[in-house]
Amino acid sequence: MLKLITLLLASSMTVMAGSTLAPALPQIQRFFQDVPDASFWVKLMLTMPGLFTALSAPVSGILADRVGRKPLLLAATLLYGLAGGAGLVLSSISGLLVSRAVLGVAVGAIMTSSTTLIADYYQGPQRNQVMGIQAAFVSFGGVAFLILGGILADLGWRFPFLIYLMAFVVFGLVLVAITEPRQEPTSQGPVQETASLTKIPVAGLAAVYLLVFGTMTAFYLVPVQLPFYLQGLSGGQASNTSTGIAIGLMNLTSALASTRYRSIKARLSFPAIMGVGFIGVALGYGVIAQASTYAWVTVGLAVAGLGLGLLIPNVNVWVNAIAPPALRGSAVGGLTTCLFLGQFASPILTQPLIQPLGIARTYGVVGVGLGLLAIAMLAFSIQQKSQRAL
Secondary structure (H helix, E strand, O other), X not given: OHHHHHHHHHHHHHHHHHHOOHHHHHHHHHHOOOOOOHHHHHHHHHHHHHHHHHHHHHHHHHXXXXXXXXXXXXXXXXXXHHHHHHHHOOOOHHHHHHHHHHHHHHHHHHHHHXXXXXXXXXXXXXXXXXXXXXXXXXXXXHHHHHHHHHHHHHHOOOHHHHHHHHHHHHHHHHHHHOOOOOOOOOOOHHHHHHHHHHHOOHHHHHHHHHXXXXXXXXXXXXXXXXXXXXXXXXXXXXXXHHHHHHHHHHHHHHHHHHOOHHHHHOOOOHHHHHHHHHHHHHHXXXXXXXXXXXXXXXHHHHHHHHHHHHHHHHHHHHHHHHOOHHHHHHHHHHHHHXXXXXXXXXXXXXXXXXXXXOHHHHHHHHHHHHHHHHHHHHHHHHHHHHHHHO
């Protein structure tokens, strides 16, 4: 049990990297208001870890397969605490961006090693259940970190950085509770690895990677843009705490949906679950686009969270189901790259929409796009089912 708790806590640190600071963004922007293009740099501060997680995750996957899962997780949690806590003392945007980049490297290693360890420890339906629990725990952690981050941000923009020091507690738990999975020895190492490479469904992995990139690009409209949207909706009166609660509600409903993943997976295929999840996010974004009050924004976030809660465990299980065990760390590393690259790319890809349309209409446009993608995924699922029936 302690082993699972440790892996769940480690997994929650991945969402903490970005969500903790989200409520404090307007306050950080005011602090750096004399810096040219402060609005852009401050938003980039939230997504900078995503870029370096994306860049480092493939290397993390290779290290997880060759050096070991536990050594990688230990090093990553230590680096996470140092880089995350650096915001308590740094006073320049450039320094904060560098620390956020290093934090991203740590996140890539944590997510890759913890997800791979779960896939190593658990098999079949139990793995589906634990992956759902992992996604739920990450979402519940997002709720706690967002609300706590908002409360601390009301005291001062530096205080949310205290939350990152939790990494040192996780480091101690990893040291005590995690054991390196035993790898079956073989006298045909290079030959077997080459054979495994030929069995990797490259097209299938590429499709999943592309889907997760799009999912995270759309999802990060919430932590990056919603604080500013709520400020405009309330005439600048929205508190950091209320912003944290609003975004945290999305994480809460996401967690509730994730806990049902195992039972849903027993009935639906991977593509069908993607379609259902995209419908939820599309409907939620549609509500946000039409919202005129804080209450309606939270309704939209709650609906979107239900869809997101199915998407995240689904892509994790999907990749681990089709990747050979000997190369599982590398496959998960690729998934992590696309997930966090989507986070980083979100403000860059959506800004051309936001400038002419505004934030509200951008939510509407993205919602329509996700709705069309949902139809495509459901149609593909029906086609697959028909082919199997023949």
